[in-house]
Amino acid sequence: MQSFIEHSLFFGPVISLVVYEGGLLLKRKYKLAVLNPLLITAIVLIAFLALTNVEYESYNASAKYISYFLTPATVALAVPLYEQLKLLKETLAAVLCGLLAGVLTSLVSIFLLSKLFGLNHEQYVTLLPKSITTAIGMGVSEEMGGITAITVAVICVTGMIGDITSEWLYKILKIRHPIAKGLALGTASHAMGTAKAMEMGEVEGAMGSLAIVTAGLLTVVGASFFAQLM
Template sequence: MISGSVYFGLALTCGAYVVGCVVHRFAKTPLLNPLIVTNVLVIAFLALTGIAYDDYFNGAKYIGDLLTPATVCLAIPLYRQLHLLKKHAAAICCGIAAGVLANSLCILLMSLLFGFSRTMYVTLLPKSITAAIAMPVCEELGGIPAITMLATVITGAFGYISAPALLKLVRVGDKVAKGVAIGSSSHAFGTLKAFEMGEAEGAMSSLAIAAAGLLTVAIAPFASLLFFWQ
């Protein structure tokens, strides 16, 4: 059976992504980003055919293994913009720290408002960092990795779609500030939009991904202790 092949999930994902790229090229709208289209197509295909997710993931998991080295490769454009990092080092560090703290505080307040359990709280806590780091953090804190992955994808997709409008709304025009804001809040998915804005924005967003991820790893155990209700 083809769904049982180790290459099935890999082929389905790559094929859906190719279709997504074609759709995005003609539609030219952030709502039809290739990654969003890929997710929709894969989910629809599995639902219509009744193929089990485990059979799909048997091959698709190899794409996930490439996430970490792909994130590391983002250091290349950062090296090209090293002069900006040196010039705005203090502001960049403060911006990334503020972004991580804001993300953590928002999850805490949302959990309190909606009465989430501690498990759900720690599951959503790392949603704004790259999945390569978010998944291990979630597992370490006792969360649900599958929901963390979903929340991470949604967060990134929202950042990709809304970043230009939100930055314009709050009148953020500096390239460095734009990149830091996007990278520290919507990880690699949002960084795609940052690179569309310019190499400087993309480079700063790449830096923010790594720095925000490391900072979240450092503060997540302490942030999880803030869950004091229920």
């Protein structure tokens, strides 16, 4: 098995996509938030690699090519935003304030928690880009001297938490406005949050798309400042 995976250009992408599609089918059938396709994929692949004694590097040698689609997939999210351009112009001030508040909340919370748990600078800057899309977050982490692999993991976990908890949080906090829902998901949970927002409605999806790009840019600027605080 080890030899086959090391020399195969298709094993990594195929098994990743097949397991992810299986996760999607489970989510559609049972409609449970905890059945997040990415979470299911991660659990199944980790179990598979552990049981077959396959090194992660061997699997990733071919699976890494999936990540090349991150950037075009993120850019494609501009389409629903364009369709809601009129609504954006009407609520521009509120939207910008919401985005700024979300980004600051993310950066400040990481700073305070890092102080509380006594993290060093490398660990601290690794966590700063947790709420932006992987395509941007990896570059931010690397530039600031963070551990890129952990940054990717943290970004994925953040997205899954947003996807799993958003609906019941909105019910508890009585958040009903579609713009507020979309902005919150896109700002806090990047692409995965936006995918969840798109399930809720067109307006939510459009605001989530806007939040990914804008929050990413604001975090790049804000993280460079916050990185100097520790």
